[in-house]
Amino acid sequence: MSPEQAAEFFQRWQTADPHPTTELNYASPFELLVAVILSAQATDKSVNKATAQLFPIANTPATMLALGETGLREYIKTIGLYNAKAKNIIATCQILIDQHHSQVPDQRAALEALPGVGRKTANVILNTAFQQPTMAVDTHIFRLGNRTGLAPGKNVLAVEQGLLKLIPAEYLQDAHHWLILHGRYVCTARKPKCPSCLVADLCEYKEKTPA
Template sequence: MIPEKVVQMFERFEKANPDPRSELQFKSPYELLVAVILSAQATDISVNKATEKLYPVANTPEAIVQLGTEGLMPYVKTINLYPTKSRNIVRMSEILLEKHHGKVPDNREDLEALPGVGRKTANVVLNTAFHQNVMAVDTHIFRVSNRTGLAPGKNVLEVEKRLVEVIPPKFMMNAHHWLLLHGRYVCKAKAFQCSGCLISDLCEYPDKIPNAG
């Protein structure tokens, strides 16, 4: 996609949603980190329902460690892979206390060293909690980037690198949220809604629904 079209795309996203936010509910970097770990292969809605009950009881590394894996699991048992995620969250919390004074680190190396934290999770935390211009690529963003021609790639890392290259810096802070929300609600995997898409005329997908506007 040529640079002029990329600029138009993000200008439209910005006009339609000037202050995009994560749909995960959180009040601290630690709450966000726990929520993002839980969100792998799960919906934000299901995670919010779980953390709505968990966070009033335990929303700090100290409180989670005190709960322990067995104590945490009942709160997150509706989440896919909850036994593994519970173990990771408790161990992650222990490491935060042991190595980081109970604080969530604001750099990729230390984040990715935590149990349950991969590159995508680290990028979400760096962007959303610490306001760094990084790009987290999930399935929605991977799909939108390839389908529209914005940043085609064979894997998430390739797409991430291309997005960082092609998106103008002034849009990078919010680009993750705009693309994710667009993929979640408009440019869906199957029932994609070209007729209601605000970037349909810019999109380079060859199989758009006829009469898209």
């Protein structure tokens, strides 16, 4: 896809949704970090339901650490992989307290050193909490990068790098959210809603669904 086509893609999304954001509920970088760790292989809706009970009780590294793994599990047991996630979150809280003055770091290397935080999670935190122009590639964005022709790639890193090169700078801060929302609600995996798609005429997908 040409840079001109890509610019038109994102210009349309900006017009339709000028201020996109995550669907995870949070009120601080720490709450966002916990929510994103919990969201792995889980829906945002299920995470929000759990954190609505958890965050009023524990929303800092110290108060979360005080719960311990056993206490935390009680709040997140409706979420998949909750045992591993509880272990990672408690270990992360200890590191934040010991090494970062209880603050979530705004550097990639420091974020990726936290248990349960990989490149995608780090990108979400950097983009959403710290307004850095990163691209967190999840299954939706990986699908869109390949399906639309925006940034074909065999793995998530290739798609991430392709998108970072192609997307005009003025759209990069919000591009992550536009792509996720588009993949979640319009360009779905099994049956994309091509007739209602804002960018169908620009998309290179050859098997568009009929009206």
